[in-house]
Amino acid sequence: MPSSPSPAPAAAAAPASATVAGPPPHSPTPLAAWLLLIVLACIWGTSFILMKKGLVVFSAMELGATRVTVASLLLLPFALRHVRQVERSRYKWLLLSGVVGTFVPAFLFAYAETKLASGLAGVLNALTVAFTLLVGVFFGQRITWLRAVGIAAGLLGTIVLMGLGGSGGDATPAGEGNAWYGLYIVLATLGYGVSINIIKHRFHGMTSMAVTSLLLMLIGGPALLYLLLGTDFVHKLQHTPGAWTAFGYIALLATMSTAVAMVLFNKLIKQSTALFASSNTYLVPIVALGWGLLDGEVINGWHLLGMVIILLSVFIINRAK
Numbered sequence: 173m174p175s176s177p178s179p180a181p182a183a184a185a186a187p188a189s190a191t192v193a194g195p196p197p198h199s200p201t202p203l204a205a206w207l208l209l210i211v212l213a214c215i216w217g218t219s220f221i222l223m224k225k226g227l228v229v230f231s232a233m234e235l236g237a238t239r240v241t242v243a244s245l246l247l248l249p250f251a252l253r254h255v256r257q258v259e260r261s262r263y264k265w266l267l268l269s270g271v272v273g274t275f276v277p278a279f280l281f282a283y284a285e286t287k288l289a290s291g292l293a294g295v296l297n298a299l300t301v302a303f304t305l306l307v308g309v310f311f312g313q314r315i316t317w318l319r320a321v322g323i324a325a326g327l328l329g330t331i332v333l334m335g336l337g338g339s340g341g342d343a344t345p346a347g348e349g350n351a352w353y354g355l356y357i358v359l360a361t362l363g364y365g366v367s368i369n370i371i372k373h374r375f376h377g378m379t380s381m382a383v384t385s386l387l388l389m390l391i392g393g394p395a396l397l398y399l400l401l402g403t404d405f406v407h408k409l410q411h412t413p414g415a416w417t418a419f420g421y422i423a424l425l426a427t428m429s430t431a432v433a434m435v436l437f438n439k440l441i442k443q444s445t446a447l448f449a450s451s452n453t454y455l456v457p458i459v460a461l462g463w464g465l466l467d468g469e470v471i472n473g474w475h476l477l478g479m480v481i482i483l484l485s486v487f488i489i490n491r492a493k
Contacts, residue, residue: 217459229418236279244392251385270387273367277360294460303365322488333478
């Protein structure tokens with residue numbers, strides 16, 4: 173993860189700090205970095221509509237468990253390659269980061285989207301920046317008055333978006349939206365903030381691939397057991413029309429937002445700067461809202477005002493010294 177707070181993907185653990193520095197601050201940003209930035213925004217911005225499509229057949233608990241299971245199995249070969257290279261004392265931090273930054277958010281996001289429009293979920297995900305900074309206080313991070321203003325603005329934007337804007341139209345098949353389900357996403361982004369700080373301060377020298385694959389390995393087993401023994405996942409795959417299509421959406425979510433996005437993000441850090449990479453924070457909500465509009469979700473003026481305030485808070489936090 174870059175030194176400046178940036179959003180964690182909704183479907184994966186927050187990547188660790190890049191081990192290779194980008195180009196000098198005053199060198200021009202290469203075209204390849206701009207292309208990577210756009211691709212990443214598209215991947216992470218699309219994750220929210222993919223969750224919505226998966227929820228057509230599967231419950232929030234089934235979706236969350238499937239996401240974690242698929243992501244962990246996908247990166248298991250990389251985890252096995254690094255498992256002996258990590259001191260035993262670090263595994264408790266890997267487990268904690270995996271639980272609060274991947275396992276729990278996977279269920280919280282899915283549960284929130286049973287009542288909340290996917291586009292608004294994408295906007296609220298930007299709060300990761302504020303919570304990363306806020307949680308950083310417990311790790312020795314200093315908050316300046318300007319960054320405090322940014323955090324306050326983010327919370328204000330959240331209240332405007334959820335309290336005045338509503339759920340964003342037909343967020344569920346029954347049309348029974350409840351904007352306050354966005355609080356589950358707020359809680360998930362708090363978990364992202366905790367996870368990012370753990371990775372930043374406890375895993376110096378470890379690559380993003382090693383950290384992410386190992387923490388997914390630790391939480392993947394419980395997710396798989398719950399999926400097979402505690403849900404109707406297998407029965408739905410066998411007997412429910414459209415189940416395989418919904419599973420395909422979830423598998424694509426886990427694959428793209430975990431493995432592919434992580435590799436691309438590392439490349440972006442190497443080709444540019446941490447500040448440039450963190451600018452995807454502004455693009456992801458736009459992509460998420462775009463998909464929501466195409467899917468028939470209703471975005472009103474209060475939603476747009478709340479989004480502007482939240483993105484303004486991210487800008488203040490990233491620019492403040």
